[in-house]
Amino acid sequence: MYHNPVLLKQSVDDLVTNPDGIYVDCTFGGGGHSREILERLSDKGKLFSFDQDLDALKNTIDDPRFTLVNQNFRFMENSLLMYGISQVDGVLADLGVSSHQFDEAERGFSTRSNAPLDMRMNVMQSLDAKKVINEYEEEDLADLFYHYGELREARKLAREIVHHRKTKSIETTEDLKKLFSYIPPHKVNKFYAQLFQAIRIEVNQELEVLKEMLVQAYNILKPEGRLVVISYHSLEDRLVKRFLKNGMFEGEPERDIYGNYKKAFELLKSKAIIPDDKEIEENSRARSAKMRTGIKV
Numbered sequence: 001m002y003h004n005p006v007l008l009k010q011s012v013d014d015l016v017t018n019p020d021g022i023y024v025d026c027t028f029g030g031g032g033h034s035r036e037i038l039e040r041l042s043d044k045g046k047l048f049s050f051d052q053d054l055d056a057l058k059n060t061i062d063d064p065r066f067t068l069v070n071q072n073f074r075f076m077e078n079s080l081l082m083y084g085i086s087q088v089d090g091v092l093a094d095l096g097v098s099s100h101q102f103d104e105a106e107r108g109f110s111t112r113s114n115a116p117l118d119m120r121m122n123v124m125q126s127l128d129a130k131k132v133i134n135e136y137e138e139e140d141l142a143d144l145f146y147h148y149g150e151l152r153e154a155r156k157l158a159r160e161i162v163h164h165r166k167t168k169s170i171e172t173t174e175d176l177k178k179l180f181s182y183i184p185p186h187k188v189n190k191f192y193a194q195l196f197q198a199i200r201i202e203v204n205q206e207l208e209v210l211k212e213m214l215v216q217a218y219n220i221l222k223p224e225g226r227l228v229v230i231s232y233h234s235l236e237d238r239l240v241k242r243f244l245k246n247g248m249f250e251g252e253p254e255r256d257i258y259g260n261y262k263k264a265f266e267l268l269k270s271k272a273i274i275p276d277d278k279e280i281e282e283n284s285r286a287r288s289a290k291m292r293t294g295i296k297v
């Protein structure tokens with residue numbers, strides 16, 4: 001199976017309020033969420049879905065109401081304008097990589113298989129994991145391990161990589177893992193997960209594109225339009241939570257003339273929604289999911 005969609009009913013229940021409306025699915029993947037959205041739309045409704053991965057295109061849906069755009073969602077606003085769309089009723093994003101991307105060993109996302117250091121969701125882009133590991137300055141590597149992998153020993157890891165690559169370039173996921181064979185067995189899985197997450201976020205500029213997408217979603221949503229985001233790690237969730245609360249990512253939120261914080265969205269529920277035990281049992285990827293829904297004010 002290409003991908004088992006997470007929080008499928010809950011997310012689409014939150015998203016679709018107007019069956020005749022125009023909706024955007026930023027992360028088409030296997031098309032699970034897109035199919036569910038189409039189920040809820042009338043003949044007049046429309047759905048535009050984005051995915052930057054060529055592999056996702058084979059899952060396209062043959063439906064006159066549906067358009068699949070092979071683009072990074074950071075270009076959502078302009079891409080929609082090309083179809084004459086400037087306002088929409090709802091935007092959904094189910095972030096991160098699909099199970100298919102993890103399962104295709106040669107793409108280098110999985111910590112379990114040996115593969116070339118790649119990790120690009122869009123295979124047309126030039127930055128890949130090999131470049132990050134072999135060409136980044138030591139300080140930049142340390143920063144990304146610290147900020148994106150939340151690895152406390154970031155400086156040491158970066159030093160070890162830079163020392164090793166002076167004699168031999170680091171070509172594969174196994175080459176990289178071998179450098180850290182001293183990590184105790186009970187810590188190694190978590191360590192590799194954090195290390196790979198950091199590299200993946202950098203290769204795909206995941207936090208930057210998320211910020212761009214959130215701002216564009218706000219711009220194109222009609223008043224009362226819904227933004228639904230499912231995220232899989234705290235770095236993403238923090239950005240989503242902050243943006244839905246204050247319409248910004250850092251600094252002091254703006255106040256209106258009465259001194260109240262300006263609001264971009266009303267939160268549909270005050271707490272993030274997480275999958276129930278049954279869903280987590282059936283789909284381990286659901287384990288770390290958090291969903292937040294904002295209604296544009």
Ligand SMILES: C[S@@+](CC[C@H](N)C(=O)[O-])C[C@H]1O[C@@H](n2cnc3c(N)ncnc32)[C@H](O)[C@@H]1O
Pocket residue numbers: 003004005006026027028029030031032033034050051052053056071072073074094095096097098099121209
């Ligand atoms: C978690 S999967 C989505 C699964 C989908 N909801 C489903 O039901 O099958 C994420 C998908 O979004 C794509 N993706 C991630 N970031 C993207 C971006 N910045 N622009 C476009 N597509 C992106 C990935 O290539 C992947 O196919």
